Amino acid sequence: MKYAIVGTGSRHQMFRSAVAETYAAENDLVGLCDLNGHRLALSAAAVPDPGGNGIATYRAGEFPRMLSEQKPDTVIVTVPDDLHHEYMVEAMRAGCDVITEKPMTVDLGKLKAILDAQAETGRRVTVTFNYRYTPARTQIKDLLMSGAIGKVTAIDFRWHLDRVHGADYFRRWHRHKDRSGGLLVHKSTHHFDLVNWWLGSTPETVTAHGARHMYRPETGDAMGLVPRGPRCHVCPSASACQFRMDLETDEKLRTMYLEAEEEDGYLRDACVFDPEISIEDTMQVHARYRSGALLNYTLTAYSPWEGLDITFQGTEGELTHRHVEVHGVFGGQREKAEGRESMRTVLHRAGEAPEVLDVWQGEGDHGGADPVMLGYLFDPAVEPDRYGRGSTHVDGAWSILTGIAANASIERGQAVGVDGLLAEHGIVLPC
Numbered sequence: 001m002k003y004a005i006v007g008t009g010s011r012h013q014m015f016r017s018a019v020a021e022t023y024a025a026e027n028d029l030v031g032l033c034d035l036n037g038h039r040l041a042l043s044a045a046a047v048p049d050p051g052g053n054g055i056a057t058y059r060a061g062e063f064p065r066m067l068s069e070q071k072p073d074t075v076i077v078t079v080p081d082d083l084h085h086e087y088m089v090e091a092m093r094a095g096c097d098v099i100t101e102k103p104m105t106v107d108l109g110k111l112k113a114i115l116d117a118q119a120e121t122g123r124r125v126t127v128t129f130n131y132r133y134t135p136a137r138t139q140i141k142d143l144l145m146s147g148a149i150g151k152v153t154a155i156d157f158r159w160h161l162d163r164v165h166g167a168d169y170f171r172r173w174h175r176h177k178d179r180s181g182g183l184l185v186h187k188s189t190h191h192f193d194l195v196n197w198w199l200g201s202t203p204e205t206v207t208a209h210g211a212r213h214m215y216r217p218e219t220g221d222a223m224g225l226v227p228r229g230p231r232c233h234v235c236p237s238a239s240a241c242q243f244r245m246d247l248e249t250d251e252k253l254r255t256m257y258l259e260a261e262e263e264d265g266y267l268r269d270a271c272v273f274d275p276e277i278s279i280e281d282t283m284q285v286h287a288r289y290r291s292g293a294l295l296n297y298t299l300t301a302y303s304p305w306e307g308l309d310i311t312f313q314g315t316e317g318e319l320t321h322r323h324v325e326v327h328g329v330f331g332g333q334r335e336k337a338e339g340r341e342s343m344r345t346v347l348h349r350a351g352e353a354p355e356v357l358d359v360w361q362g363e364g365d366h367g368g369a370d371p372v373m374l375g376y377l378f379d380p381a382v383e384p385d386r387y388g389r390g391s392t393h394v395d396g397a398w399s400i401l402t403g404i405a406a407n408a409s410i411e412r413g414q415a416v417g418v419d420g421l422l423a424e425h426g427i428v429l430p431c
């Protein structure tokens with residue numbers, strides 16, 4: 001299979017090495033495309049054995065030419081979230097399948113454009129929901145599929161982002177709601193996708209509240225970070241700031257962003273206390289699913305630790321799962337939690353003692369998810385997946401609809417019906 005990648009920033013590296021290295025025997029990387037020539041050249045230089053003239057590279061405006069010259073079977077889309085739809089639609093119309101990073105897109109207008117192009121062309125869209133492939137999360141699917149707690153009636157789900165990872169969404173394009181959909185779309189797309197997949201259901205009604213408590217000018221002032229610069233690189237208070245990002249000393253950040261910024265003005269380390277930030281850092285959502293299950297969900301982006309806590313109530317018992325990914329941030333450094341002690345899953349069936357389960361483990365990024373997912377994406381010999389972890393444009397759509405409805409609920413101050421939102425935009429989706 002022939003693949004081309006558009007968007008050669010941080011995330012594309014995983015796909016590039018999967019196609020051009022891990023699964024190179026079965027696949028060809030035929031082109032790379034980006035707005036920024038520096039990042040494009042950096043990526044091309046990292047492709048091992050690219051053939052005689054090296055890997056073909058194209059600037060953003062040359063994307064149609066890349067498709068016509070290189071004729072990829074599949075285009076991998078790893079540009080910022082608000083641009084996914086542009087490349088997805090163009091690729092499908094040129095006869096290509098698409099693999100896109102999450103969230104599939106950020107608002108209903110762009111969602112309609114993707115769904116219309118898919119319906120017109122019949123091309124295959126895959127949204128890379130790597131969290132489904134984390135072995136511990138697949139185990140939850142396995143337990144729920146086996147009826148371990150009967151019919152799921154209620155879920156309490158909390159996701160904590162720490163002060164390094166959480167802060168990162170307030171430094172660059174993610175911090176603009178129109179570019180990322182806010183964290184309820186950008187980040188929670190993973191979490192709401194997990195819930196949809198675990199339940200085998202879709203959201204019907206959503207109520208939400210959201211606020212920004214940490215990443216605001218008042219917090220910087222209260223921390224004595226005065227005066228501040230527009231970015232860490234030139235900030236007179238940087239050495240005293242616990243959120244400082246040092247682009248100079250981190251080789252990857254320096255080469256990929258600092259040395260590339262002259263071309264397009266993309267600042268990787270803009271101040272997390274900027275008044276221009278328009279996304280929330282504290283969000284709560286209540287949702288009702290078509291299966292009848294109820295969801296309570298909390299996301300914070302400045303927690304002292306990173307990880308998740310989830311409890312499922314069912315007609316025959318309770319299932320709890322806790323995963324500590326990062327114990328804490330000490331002197332700006334994240335102390336990652338590894339191995340069996342970092343995860344705990346307890347099955348408590350009604351009338352029986354609670355059972356602490358042996359949690360399924362894996363190696364690699366996102367709790368062992370990414371290598372498993374890449375196998376399913378790029379290894380033609382992979383076995384069929386009994387957990388149905390591959391996700392289509394329909395899964396991609398449902399995964400953002402809870403967040404889009406939650407954003408609408410925050411704005412309108414009332415509960416929002418998902419079907420009503422879809423109808424307003426002329427979108428028809430299978431449930």
Ligand SMILES: NC(=O)c1ccc[n+]([C@@H]2O[C@H](COP(=O)([O-])OP(=O)(O)OC[C@H]3O[C@@H](n4cnc5c(N)ncnc54)[C@H](O)[C@@H]3O)[C@@H](O)[C@H]2O)c1
Nearest residue numbers: 007008009010011034035036039060078079080081101102
């Ligand atoms: N599944 C996951 O766990 C995960 C993790 C990280 C990022 N992501 C997703 O991957 C995508 C990319 O994120 P990232 O962190 O690599 O961002 P990034 O900013 O590091 O990279 C984006 C790249 O797109 C390029 N770009 C910007 N505008 C463009 C345009 N008009 N045409 C072509 N190229 C353009 C930029 O120059 C940059 O090289 C996002 O959708 C993000 O949500 C997913």
